[in-house]
Amino acid sequence: MTVPDEGMTDPRLQAQGELSMARLALDDGELRHAADHVARALVCAPALPEAHELLAALAAHPHGGADLFPLEQPVFLGTVIARAHVLASQGRPAEALELLVSAQCHDPRGAWADVPWVRDPALPARLAPDQASMTIMRLASRLDDPVPEDARAPLRPFADLALALCDAHPDHPAMLWTSSILMRRLGATGEAIRLAARSETVQPSFYAAMALGYAYRAERRYDEAEQAWLRALRFEPDNLALYTDIGELLANAGRADEGLQWVERALQKDPENECAFPTACGMRFARDGDLAHLVALSDYLREHPENGHADDVLTHHSQRMYWLGHIPQPTEAVINVLRQVLAESDDVSDIGGMSLTISAPEPPSAVLAFTSALGVSEGITVTDVPEPDARRPVPEVFGGGPVRAVRGSVWTYEGTRARPAVAPPSPEAVQAIRALAGRPWRHLPAAYDDAVRLSGLSLNDLVGLLAHPPVPDEVPARHRPDWIRSAQAWTCLGIAHFQADEPWHESQRRALLVDLAYGPEDWVSETALLAMVATAWVDPSTRADVAELVTWRFIAAVEAARSRAVTVLESLAFLVRATPGVHPDVRSLADDVLAPPDAAAAP
Known part of the structure; x- marks a missing residue:
């Protein structure tokens, strides 16, 4: 997916210029050229009414519709957004929502979903909860945990839609726990706890308990998070990543020795586990300050350069040490x-x-x-x-x-x-x-x-x-x-x-x-x-x-x-x-x- 170069031009003025070109192209019967200009206008000003009016005209044209915005690779960001809006107008909101999520994952800065059809109170009832929950999960999994506060506004329409979907489908467990994950990453930890707890009540599952544990952890309610994850472990007793999560949780709760025992139990089952090995190295270094633990982690990372968790652990501890993470101040x-x-x-x-x-x-x-x-x-x-x-x-x-x-x-x-x-x-x-x-x-x-x-x-x-x-x-x-x-x-x-x-x-x-x-x-x-x-x-x-x-x-x-x-x-x-x-x-x-x-x- 490609995005336009950022310039110094005012986005709204740039969008108006693109729409002027689109109208000229439409008057000449050049629908594809008109569609390209509208797509560029939507990237500059996603909620501009004139852009949506012209898009509606293209969608209703006898030779128009979604085909004016093909997903040919490499696809332009505005083309994805425009196609989503056209599909929504044609009664295909599930496909449209998938495309908006793709755009949001590609460029989280844009308010691509801040449009009337996404805010329509009737939309949740028109979406199948199974597919909608997968779409919400796809978005949530691509977000920072948590999303910085100053970057949350463009994601608000998705959060509102998720809550509306949970109200429309109050007994759909996956809709509840996926929405919990999204809300937690957007800082709404209380709402995340409520949704995950509801999911666990409707249908106890590994995913509901995990979501609830993460939500409790975000509020530093460590005992409740531990109990939720112990319930999750009953569903997947060999989930070594969960062993590691519990170990880190207990360490954060001031129970480092117990936490390390959980991680070492995972290592007994898999000595080079991608989650447990880096965590164990970090916890051992935090316990005794022996540099050999970080060196072992560095050696592991050299053999497994794709392991982002190992890199994160090494970074975390290195940043606390001069020369490993930063240069000492001069004293002359x-x-x-x-x-x-x-x-x-x-x-x-x-x-x-x-x-x-x-x-x-x-x-x-x-x-x-x-x-x-x-x-x-x-x-x-x-x-x-x-x-x-x-x-x-x-x-x-x-x-x-x-x-x-x-x-x-x-x-x-x-x-x-x-x-x-x-x-x-x-x-x-x-x-x-x-x-x-x-x-x-x-x-x-x-x-x-x-x-x-x-x-x-x-x-x-x-x-x-x-x-x-x-x-x-x-x-x-x-x-x-x-x-x-x-x-x-x-x-x-x-x-x-x-x-x-x-x-x-x-x-x-x-x-x-x-x-x-x-x-x-x-x-x-x-x-x-x-x-x-x-x-x-x-x-x-x-x-x-x-x-x-x-x-x-x-x-x-x-x-x-x-x-x-x-x-x-x-x-x-x-x-x-x-x-x-x-x-x-x-x-x-x-x-x-x-x-x-x-x-x-x-x-």
Whole structure:
């Protein structure tokens, strides 16, 4: 089904223009051309009386009728809507309603059913309840659960019709429980409970009990929902999806251990059940915080990419963790000053020759974000360089770990001032990163997959993007640090795809990411480690190596923090938490770094 391009023209005026063309075509006997223009008018203004008047004329024409609106693929949205109205006028309301539901499922924004024949009080009696209930169910199954409040108005005619159908057929069980599902998704939970309970009274069934349980759950009446679903289970005792629903329900009710038992009972019957396995992974992670559960879920999702439930569970838990779902906020002094300067306004036109003195070198990317946001090129004075020197690569100041040398960096220092050591990226690279930077990701494996669009860039372009992040002019000053961090994260994820057919340990992508991670202390150090962690999530063969690289880079930061401030330390600790296979002692050390300052004094 196709829809017209959205433009800036007023929809009603556009519809009037289409109707003018339709009248001219009708006067010339060009019925098909007239029908096409009417169909376009209905998409612009579904309830416009003049459009329906002209449609009625086409329907009544000796050579007109529904055949003027054939369902030839690809079919135009307006053609479907117009055909529905013509069929309704010909006494075929069931077929007409099916077509309106198709249109609504295709484009939920349109009020396609807000027309007189759908609101006709006599319509419910003219519809066979068996077919009508299937039509209602088809619509309900395609809607969000629940539909956002601001998107419900176009669906109101269907809801009113469903209620009218239930009044016309009060003892039709399927009509009652399907309408319950529709009403629940539209936020009318009380009505949904009433209809499902009525259906269960008329004829107890699996579907009525399930609908009632969902309606109770929507109102957080968990005990009643549990009882309804236990009744449903009597009809289908081997329904493992219902085992999973009950488990999630009990977890939401504060009975997580009981809930997990239900899910594990399902896994005993089917160890890789598409509903139970993802739910169990999520519930186990919620119980003990062991990242291995989410890693197992990611491995499962890689084998079953069509499983939307698994993706949803991984997304839900990833969004609660830094780096798995989103990037930590920077903590540098220059960024804190920037936030203070921009606390009330993004207008930096009057800042002029601002200067800032800091006590130690800070990550070059943070300084770049500061100068980019304020539109200044210089003005930062560093008074001291505490040891270990943050400007030097990690192997030069830290004796442990597997990395003994760094071959290059995207930054070079002139005293305490960092300069890009690489050339700017090509216009093609700039365009590619701007399509990604600022975008959130669902979870880290999804981010890794999305970054494949950078895989065609050269290494020179990729490292150029790190030191010369092309911040668009329209990005507000206060958001520039976040945009730069996002661009660097996506770029490093792109590096993780470079020459992906090379074995990891001997690959150019690993060598470059190690150089970036173990080079001068910078935001690039974090995002290079992120790319390694993402690789570990999608490629189990790399996990031991990545865990070792992340561990030693973190330990080096912990050692440095004994004698100076390490602004990226907490971020590295979050990366440790996100890394598959990290030793429990290292994970414990990361937890200590992230513990509130007064945690030791807490009972």
